[in-house]
Amino acid sequence: RKEVEQDPGPFNVPEGATVAFNCTYSNSASQSFFWYRQDCRKEPKLLMSVYSSGNEDGRFTAQLNRASQYISLLIRDSKLSDSATYLCVVNLGGNKLVFGAGTILRVKS
């Protein structure tokens, strides 16, 4: 079993739609959680950290359920510019990030 699992998609949605991505992780000792965004042939960039209380940044909302070892990302009012691969990432408390394979989002007009 992979340490971090994501639905690879692609998710094809119209502009203005709400879309949700889920991710599960296998190591209960994981200490911090993130969503990174990666555009085609570019480096990953931090989108947001994920906290147990849930957190929101504009149109983006992230949730963490430690009991179920599950992380989610909700994007409201999708824009064309949101098209990218979204990487679910955990840190086990050491110094290495463990990435999922990514979920592809395509927002179409």
Next chain:
Amino acid sequence: GAGVSQTPSNKVTEKGKYVELRCDPISGHTALYWYRQSLGQGPEFLIYFQGTGAADDSGLPNDRFFAVRPEGSVSTLKIQRTERGDSAVYLCASSLGGGLTTQYFGPGTRLTVL
């Protein structure tokens, strides 16, 4: 300010050759990481430096891979006797400290082994 830079951006080599990939971290960042990303996958951890020393090299796939950071700033990832399976994007990241501090990634070096 300047982000993480990596050179070359692309490297094509032949099987069996030696390659060096360079990473220049954000100024003042003491922690430096190397990751490898294959097509359709997320980045995979290779090695982590805190200052000049390799604090965690558990992700290096075998002894053909080696990395150095002699002055605690620029790092070089060295791959000996390259194999076709080494073809990937090699990403470098840096952070202010180790642990849970945010990692900022460079644009990567796309290595192709023919």
